[in-house]
Amino acid sequence: MKRYIIKRLLSVIPLLIGISFLAFILINLSESDPAEVALRVNEITPTDEAVAQMREELGLDKSFIERYLTWVTSSIKGDFGNSFINNKPVINEIVQALPATLLLALVSFIIIVVISVSASIICTIFEESWIDRTIRGLVFIGEAMPGYWIGLLLMWFFSIKLNLLPTSGMTSWASVILPGVTLALAYISTYVRLLRNNMVQNKSENFVLYAKARGMKKRIILKRIFKNSLQTTITALGMSIPKLIAGTVIVENIFAWPGIGRLSVAAIFNYDYPVIQAYVFLMAVLFVACNLLVDIVTAMLDPRMRKEV
């Protein structure tokens, strides 16, 4: 087991190098000169001298490789440079915004798990009945609607019509509900489908038939089916966490949620290169880390999986 984990960890290193390189060249897709942008966001008129001085300050006069190496080495130490907009260290900005996004993602995750599991069980019990179809139809619609439309409709209905929840911001525990639900809706359908189909399939497996023949209670059989189906779903759910964190951009902007999704949009509109770079890079690292964790956990649960790699 130890060997597997070490091997898996080592395999991540070349991946991280590739990721950092890609995140770095992404910024060069823009035609704007970072030095000019850095001046302009501070309302400094970009005269030729000022631009030249800023280029030197930002190290833009060095070669591409040199710049990349500098960026990577300082990134490892957690130094992503300073934001052009407020001149604060980028890492501080991200660390400050991250908890809000994590909370939102977590709440969303819980909503996804609770709804997918209960909906799937109901669907399995009433397979092909109108209840099954209604539930599947509903989650299907949730998945096919543009996120901001759902968000605004939910806000309008629950906070204005019913006056139950605050419209936006992060003021009380209740404010996380609407953004959490909005974010979750886009994903629930996938999991309901996955879990339900798995359970329906398991219903006709031998162990179920055997249990039925033995006259076991329906509830216990269902429990067994559920347990059996859950294993495959766990991996998928595990990978949904980084997806949720990356998917908060729209939701955070609608619900005035002070997380990294908003930070990144503001950075993109202002061409705040250090922030964009750090955001893209960290999101990829998070993805890789979650992937790694899911792999290791799966391997621990089921030794047969260790063969891959």
Added chain:
Amino acid sequence: MGTLNKLIQNRFAMICIIFLVTVVLTGFFAPWLAPHNPVDVNVKEKLAGISTTYPMGTDQLGRCILSRLLYGIRTTVLIAFITMAATIIIGTLIGGIAGLFRGKIDEIIMRICDIFMSFPSEVMILAIIGMMGPGITNIIIASIIAKWAWYTRMIRSIVIKYTDKNYIQFARVSGFSRWHIFRKHIMPNATGEIAVLATLDIGSVILMISALSFLGLGVQAPTPEWGMMLSEAKNVMIIHPGLMLPPGIAILFVVAAFNFLGDSLQDAYNVKHRKRWR
């Protein structure tokens, strides 16, 4: 073909197909069907309600919403199709090479795919559009960059699955070239599975364009496009909530139809790949 029969038996999937074909045809015949020019501005009639002249009312510049909706099919659905087609072509080419040649080339291609797949597609698309600026071409390029790796990998595994089949092995031994085998034996079999993958993703492309429009990074005005129409209607949501319905429902129906069709195809082909995590 058993799979096709299965699909035909699924009545709802058939409805989806008929619906989508109708939508595409409507888009094709938009110039004959639309009552107005979709970019004709008439501010005196702006935000007008339903009338015989404007069956769905007008938008903030007094343009006919029905006409924009019909012409919008061309933009929205076309972008989605082009994106998927281009992604599939690139995926098939690179995935095909990796799957057929294996060895070093395969290894390198797969590592590059790993790198690209480490970036969540939303983040990738947002960053690329953010850097290159909004517009149809950039949206397509960004989506291709964000998606190609996943398709390459899937297509590679499909190719490998078929290469291992007995009759292909036999063909190889008989001295047919790799290219010949790929074209004559693997491709016809793989096409179906690839189509499933693509269908599943078209809906997500349409939703992505609408999300970009919300951020002001969608297609350029005044091109009629559903995501943009929805986003424009959103600006007056408080006073004219009904304006969000035509583009919103259009997106909802088309995306739902594509998703449902994708799911049904998946069942019909019994494809084991899990649906892509959006």
Added chain:
Amino acid sequence: MRKFSIVLLAILFCLLLVSCSNQDNAEIAKEEIVYASSKDIRDINPHLYSGEMAAQNMVFESLVINTEDEVEPWLAESWEISDDGMEYIFHLREDVTFTDGEKFNAEAVKQNMDAILDNEERHAWLDLVNLIEENIVVDEYTYKLVLKHPYYPTLTELGLTRPFRFLSPNDFVDATTRDGVDGYSGTGPWILTEHNENQEAVFTANVEYWGEQPEVDNVRWKVMPDHQTILLALEKGEIDLIFGSDGDMIDLDSFSALEEQGKYITEMSEPIASRAILLNSNRPITKNVDVREALQYAIDKQSIADGVLNGTESVAPTLLSSTAPYSDLGLEAREYNPDKASELLDEAGWKLDDSGYRYKDEEKLELSLYYNSDNAQEKTISEYIQHDLREIGVDLHITGEQKQAFLDRQKSGEFDLQYSLSWGTPYDPQSYLSSWRIPAHGDYQAQIGLDRKVWLDETITDLMIENDEAEREAMYDEVLSYIHDESVYIPLVYSRTKAVHRPELQGVTFNVSQYEIPFEKMYFEAE
């Protein structure tokens, strides 16, 4: 499956039932104004430009203030100007302290001025900073400013929202403010007491304020990036006030509808700034003055003002409103006249083709207009202009770009048409004209093709330091008439600042600058 469809229909029906109703929240604390903005206040260091101006204005004050009629005393009770216009002596108020207890006196003024001068390049847009020869503490409450040349807008510029505002020297870092400050102790009516980045900021009334006390205890500045969220929050009663200009806070269609509904009170300031389209005289097609003039007649400004902007802004016959200083010149307005536009284009050799577009020597009459993609209003106006130009056979391509790309384009001059917004009173006309001389501005790039551009820049430089009023007036006349005759700008409308608030909130007024919000005058009606 039929049931599935029925469910689907039922849901859609629910969505159709979207209609508005008002829910009254009676329990609102009346001692706090909740204001929503799409932007955070950020760093409100008064000597830098990264903070929100409205927030900077709440906390920090200037020696003098700009009012509708003239410059009036503020932290300086009175002043004297030497006859040559080069020396300004200010007599400061003696009853002012910074909120950290530090005394406001001539020494504090000098330290602030020195901090500003220490960062000269950052204030390059403002001529006054470059013209200060020295600044002297005469005695504890007397301060003297010596200029290199006479500079007529000196007092106006001293009253701007930034950078000539005063921060307690205790907050300086290494005796300066250019690299950040330790705190935000000002002399103003409000104290910044709480700031959660990207969430909200709370300003508390300064109980020791030397002037008139604010009417309410707190102002809560909430950050809501999406405009619809702001409107929904207003409807729910979570916020009291929306305030802003240029469509960045509130959509004009929504503004008009709210006005008609009468549930909220909507207010508009006097026309403040100019909204115009630049015509680039340095590009192949628009370098021809006849083409530029034709475009002036081709755009139906009245429809933009009434139709697109719902009559909330007034048509601009000339670039600067005749109410702006030195701008009442009786220049001839160019009314919408598509026939005349066509005639001028015909004369210039651009002939209408069967395709409905104009051609000259096989070349199509194609122009490009760029706008800032996060400004929905510019987008709508651009689409409208595109439509008007198509009527006379001009193919206008419009492109939305993010702010930075848009500014890059201004600098490079790669545009045929481009938005030009003046900063409004009290910056107009001097700061606007002054910016025409800066190569990084679109105005400069668009004017390069003019025969007399060199003369234009020199005259602008000269008129700023011209001490003789009549002479200066004549120079403004020359400059503005030249620009008008050359048709470099298509004036569209004069913009206004707008506010929407709950009926209980009273005393909502406007300052002369569109960037300031006079919270201190607002109060809640007693029930």
